[in-house]
Amino acid sequence: MKRRDELLEATAAYLLQNGVSNLSLRPLAAAIGTKARLLIYHFGSRDALVSTALSVILRRVQQDFFSIHSAATLGRTLLKFWKAATDPANEPYLRLMLEVHGVAFHNPNIYGQYRRESLESWKALVAGKLDKRRMTRRQREDLATLVIAVVDGLLLDYLATGDLERTTRALRQFTKSGGIR
Numbered sequence: 001m002k003r004r005d006e007l008l009e010a011t012a013a014y015l016l017q018n019g020v021s022n023l024s025l026r027p028l029a030a031a032i033g034t035k036a037r038l039l040i041y042h043f044g045s046r047d048a049l050v051s052t053a054l055s056v057i058l059r060r061v062q063q064d065f066f067s068i069h070s071a072a073t074l075g076r077t078l079l080k081f082w083k084a085a086t087d088p089a090n091e092p093y094l095r096l097m098l099e100v101h102g103v104a105f106h107n108p109n110i111y112g113q114y115r116r117e118s119l120e121s122w123k124a125l126v127a128g129k130l131d132k133r134r135m136t137r138r139q140r141e142d143l144a145t146l147v148i149a150v151v152d153g154l155l156l157d158y159l160a161t162g163d164l165e166r167t168t169r170a171l172r173q174f175t176k177s178g179g180i181r
Helices: 002-018 025-031 036-043 046-069 074-085 088-106 108-129 137-161 164-177
Strands: none
Touching: 002 025, 002 036, 002 046, 002 088, 025 036, 036 046, 046 074, 046 088, 046 108, 074 088, 074 108, 074 137, 074 164, 088 108, 088 137, 108 137, 137 164
C-alpha cells in the first residue's frame, strides 16, 4: 500500500506541473520513476490513476478552504481563500483545476465524474457556511452555486489576464453587494 501512496503523490505532483491535456502514461511513469505497467497494476487504468490523483489534489485545496472558513463569515472566508488561491505558489493548483473542468467537456467519460464530485463538494462546503436560520436548504444551495460560479469566473479571469488587483476588487464588490457577509 505504501508504494501505491508514493506513486499517487508523485502523480499528483506531476499533474500539477504538467496538467492533463496531453497526458500519456509512459512519460508520466518515466517522470515519476516507475513503469507504466506498475501504475496499471496499482490503479487499474490510466483514467483511474488520474481520477484518484485529482481527488487527492481537490481534498488538499478543500482542506485549506475548510481551515480558512471555519474561523470567519463567508465573505471573509472568500477573501481569505482568494488571497491564498492567488498566491503564486498555488497557481499550479488553479491551472490544473480549471483545465480539468474544461477538458471534462470533451472527455466526460474520463473527467465528468470528477467534475461533478468537485462541484458538489464545493457547493456543500459553501452552503454549510451560510446561515441556516435565515435561508432554506434550497436558498443556501442556490447561493452556494452562485458563489462558486463567481469565484471560478474570477479565477479564470485572473489566470487569463494576470490582473489580480481588478479581480480582487470584483470579488470584494460581490461579497458586499451579494449579501455575503
